Amino acid sequence: MTIRMNRQPLVLSDTGSFFVGGRMVETVGAPLEEHVLARNGVPVPINPNGTTVLGQMYVQYALPETASGPPLLFWHGGSLTGASWETTPDGREGWYTWFQRRGWPCFNVDAVERGRSGWAPRDPYFAAPALLRTLQDSFTQFRIGRAVQDGSVASLAAAAYPECRFPLDVFGTFMRQVVPRWSSTDELAVDAYCALLDRVGPAVIVAHSQGGAFAFRAAERRPEMVLGIVAVEPAQGGVTDGAALAGIPVLAIYGDHLDLDARWPTIRARTDKWFDGASRAGVPVEILDLPQRGIRGNSHMLMMERNNAEIAELIEEWLRRQSLEVSQPMTKDTVHA
Template structure:
């Protein structure tokens, strides 16, 4: 396989700002084992609400806009870099296709860091359990199919996710807070404003909800939106879908959501927004993979064993709109 000629790799933080901690108790800290004790005053200014962005710029990009890759809830940009079973991820796929890429760790995730609670975040974080990931969020198996013993786990028939790498996938998870939607969207908005006008946003799950909202906040700067199994969307009763008539949208959905309580309750929001976009005359494509005869895909579409086939669907859709090559 041919190499990728990269001109620049770098990173930056965007969003957030100084905020002051007050009323914090003093603490004693040891920097290294056996080192001296330092008396630490925890009061003062820190930066909170920032997002981490890593970019790869090609020597000769062919795409007409950079691709922003936004992860889902309790995840980081690592989900785009490599699959849990060690295959190249969508970052590599789209670099090979000629796109400059910007992979994000949203507010509170990964290298974006997080802030004290309840001083800044008003509540404690929560952690996704293996059972929740297996049976609910990622739809690897039906209710009652999870077991700590890998030999006792059951999957949906024909599941495309490589279950031997489930523990590696679970290791990508990070704690998350339920109180930072406004901070997170503000950071995504700041990223879109920072880059040259004309970006493509490709987002997964919770990131899809942010992508749909961010496009609405800056339709003149977004060339296209691609969302995979989005877990939310703007409300047509309070948001004007007609603002997005110049922004094509692609919705892609995996399999086995009908009997999943979380997704039965979450999916209608994106369908209502899709319908509002269509009613406003926007360019909207909705792909339900099973209806195309592509069955067994989990919620982790970028990690399933046919992930490159799904990436190719996205690439063909972008190409048809003049955004590649």
């Protein structure tokens, strides 16, 4: 399927990027610095005092020439960036362009502090050390398999959970997209996500893991800007009873082998409980449990696994079943208004 789609050209009315959110922060009274920024370079005086931006978010976008739906906003998970949704580590098409080819205007962010959004080394929000997941940690925490000692393909293959869908031969390639993260910036992230919704909403959010938690929190603050939420293994639900989301359809997707993991049974049970409450408050929640649909072996990183196009089709079927209202066609002018 992916190969066939790739043979068709991708026709875009516009593509580019912009930034949303963030606020100006003033630094005063810090000592002057001087740095040589290139080998044998001319020393550059750096005055750390002055104005910097805190909490901004990078957004790339692509608008299909023939659009057939509202905007889809792709919100990646923890330790990751928008690269999650682009080409897969084994060179196949990711969901970002897959949905563009089907006519969806797509917006792919780097969350606050990640990727092109940047971060603020001197700000108290970033006072704690940044965390960078190891290969071994990622392999288990992303639920690809049991603990491994090393990253050789043989070791990974031996430890992988049954019917593993992750292309293990490029797990090292995947690790190149794992970036440092902090655990102190949720508030900044939700603020920036709300700024994005204000700019391009009403929209559908497609969110993964930590991004799923942000999606529910942002939707609680901007329900009028959210047409639907596709939560791919969300890290948690919202922080309210969900009443603000009444009428906003939610699709939650889970991969395989949660029972073999130390954390996921707890995460899933807690999120299911929040979904139960939200359902009672009028939120149409649908759970797409892939193993229950006969699709075995997917991990937490299912958007880049071998059957990612098959899962994308299930998502698109769900999207087409909702009554998603397109208030205005997305154009270059509406994006940059």
